[in-house]
Amino acid sequence: MERTRWIDIRGNHDAFNIMSLDSVNNYYRKYSANQKVGSFHYVHATPFGNYSFVCADATLTPGPKRPYNFFGILNQTQMDMLDTFRAESLKSNQSIWFGHYTTSTIVSPSPGVRELMRSAVAYLCGHLHTLGGLMPVLHSRHPHGTLELELGDWMDNRRYRVLAFDHDLLSFSDLRFEKWPAVVITNPKDAQYMHPDLEPLDRIRRSTHIRVLAFSEATITVVRVIVDGEALGECHPAGGPLYVLPWDPLRYLTGLHTIRVEVEDSLGRSSAREQHFSLARDGVTPSFGFAQSFILLTDHYVVGRAIFAITMLLNVGLLLSFRFMRHFPLGRAGWSSQACMSLRLVSKVDHFFYSLLLFNLCTALGPWFIGELIDGHSGACFAFGVFVNGHFLEGSLTYVVGVIQLLFFNMPLTLYLCWSLHLRCRGNTFRSLLLRPGCRWRCLAVHLLMLLLLAWQAHSCYFLLETYGLLAFLLSPVRTWALGLGLVLVYRAWTCPMPSWSSVAGGGNGKSVSPSS
Incomplete structure (x- = not known):
């Protein structure tokens, strides 16, 4: 709590059999880090700009017993509040919305919660617990371009996510606890998760270095970069978990390309991350699977x-x-x-x-x-x-x-x-x-x-x-x-x-x- 900014919100498990927020069974009241109830807007200020985090709290109050609190509900008053937060977030470099429920399991009045978050680059959520292991990856894109990124639970699956804004371009990796090293490629950005309407994608074409975040309990020894099967070399540390490698983006201005980063630490553990990228002006964006989109967008x-x-x-x-x-x-x-x-x-x-x-x-x-x-x-x-x-x-x-x-x-x-x-x-x-x-x-x-x-x-x-x-x-x-x-x-x-x-x-x-x- 002294070194880290924690932002937490309630989920449906926090509202099982809870009549009111003052209930003695409301453990969120005691164990929450930020002690906030309901939706809120947090602005993270940096020397190079502000970043908005809008919480959409659709948890039921009162919360009945299972199974009738599986869906979240936003009433008109809550929607008006979220619309106010949306307007405030337009002043920030980028905004991220987050909530417990997927938008497909939120009941909301017209125009709907997806319409409110159209100015956000992504909506982060959980709730579905990988559907019992059937859907370990649940990502999709709203009609207006906002990414919806569901993440498996911590309790059973030990999933967590690392996100980074690199020159206002959002990158992330979904990871499993204690699987080291952890790797996030921030430049070039993954083509599947680009948002051309909100992200300054030209900055990738003007960039001078490939940038990678690599984390491990032990010292990172090797960060190797391979593009389209060609080894470009090893990154050098640039402070903290950041590793960089000079590159020439003009070589990749057309088509879809593949970048692979292999990382090793001093204990001999290794991991690799591979993703597609595109620098083409027409914005080549691979689509998401039908099952993922049906689950998240219906x-x-x-x-x-x-x-x-x-x-x-x-x-x-x-x-x-x-x-x-x-x-x-x-x-x-x-x-x-x-x-x-x-x-x-x-x-x-x-x-x-x-x-x-x-x-x-x-x-x-x-x-x-x-x-x-x-x-x-x-x-x-x-x-x-x-x-x-x-x-x-x-x-x-x-x-x-x-x-x-x-x-x-x-x-x-x-x-x-x-x-x-x-x-x-x-x-x-x-x-x-x-x-x-x-x-x-x-x-x-x-x-x-x-x-x-x-x-x-x-x-x-x-x-x-x-x-x-x-x-x-x-x-x-x-x-x-x-x-x-x-x-x-x-x-x-x-x-x-x-x-x-x-x-x-x-x-x-x-x-x-x-x-x-």
């Missing part, structure tokens, strides 16, 4: 909301359409006709239709459960958001959870009932199907799949009990009550009297008859 809460709405409309719309269809012609053949007949059956039998309709409407409009979303503070969870102790947190991950609920329980339950009632209407019983050689294994597979989905729903109820308490378990229409409803409907599908198919196809509810009819 507003996932918007996608989740759209998929949830489409899935819900499909599920409810089919029930309503087949319920009020006046006539359904008989005698058709084929898989699609069988499916339509099954949907017609479920829609025309009142206790199945109304049960499924109300269940789906409850999933759409809620509440999903009522309980202690924060210890000692009750609230209610809906698809469109969470209410807790008088506060409303806009829906985000709730839509994703809703889609999972629809795809893994609501819709399979409807399909299973369709299949069951269709077989019943054709004179079959639960027992007769298992004794019939031709379809025994197929029926067992369907029953087993439905059993697994019921078990998944039961596990969701257990998670609800463990996380939010007994009250949430008992007052949960979409979890606990839905499990009981599903069991009752499955039982009724194989035991209740069935209407004749001719009456159902003709548009009426029909007269209930025994299964043997």
Whole structure:
């Protein structure tokens, strides 16, 4: 603290089960270095100019228990404050924005947080923890050119990043702790991370030296430079971790080139860093991968909301359409006709239709459960958001959870009932199907799949009990009550009297008859 300027901000793990910033469980209040809460603007002053660091704090207050604080939220007041910081940062040589969440996991009003940070050369973030090792590098570029540079976590992956401004050109290396030497090539800058609109790239073409930052616990002994496979020589120290080598940039004015720096220390450890660079005026910039850009640049809460709405409309719309269809012609053949007949059956039998309709409407409009979303503070969870102790947190991950609920329980339950009632209407019983050689294994597979989905729903109820308490378990229409409803409907599908198919196809509810009819 005496030698280093620390800037830290909260993340979602700092807000789990935290009602307010004054909570005794708010460890950030005690262990934060700068003791700042909310967004702020820090200006780093040097003899050659100022550099702005704008913190975008989207952490939820209050912070509910997992999983409903995975997304960050910026309200209009916070956006106005960030816009003020943006205007102030225009006076600096360069500005960097940073926050815990990726922009793809921040809910913000129009014009959106990416638009606010368009004057920054980069946005630094974390949160995704390399997606369990699937995406160790998550970098991309906003439409206006700002780089978004996610970094793996320190706790499990021991990742850290070294950044440097060299003549107002940003360079960086993502490194792993205790892997020495650490190397950052600051000139020439990596072509993939150039920002022509904000960075003075002409300075690379006018430069006289290749510049490298090299760090190690032991003394650096060799810093070797290779360009396009040609060894240019060894750098000499220029003070601190800086090593330089004279070069002639006019040799590389066209095309894309590769620079490789190999570093060794006195303990015999070595490492190398390789990157592409371009001095062409047209700004050759390699693009980022599709997966990286999709993860970082897609507003996932918007996608989740759209998929949830489409899935819900499909599920409810089919029930309503087949319920009020006046006539359904008989005698058709084929898989699609069988499916339509099954949907017609479920829609025309009142206790199945109304049960499924109300269940789906409850999933759409809620509440999903009522309980202690924060210890000692009750609230209610809906698809469109969470209410807790008088506060409303806009829906985000709730839509994703809703889609999972629809795809893994609501819709399979409807399909299973369709299949069951269709077989019943054709004179079959639960027992007769298992004794019939031709379809025994197929029926067992369907029953087993439905059993697994019921078990998944039961596990969701257990998670609800463990996380939010007994009250949430008992007052949960979409979890606990839905499990009981599903069991009752499955039982009724194989035991209740069935209407004749001719009456159902003709548009009426029909007269209930025994299964043997």
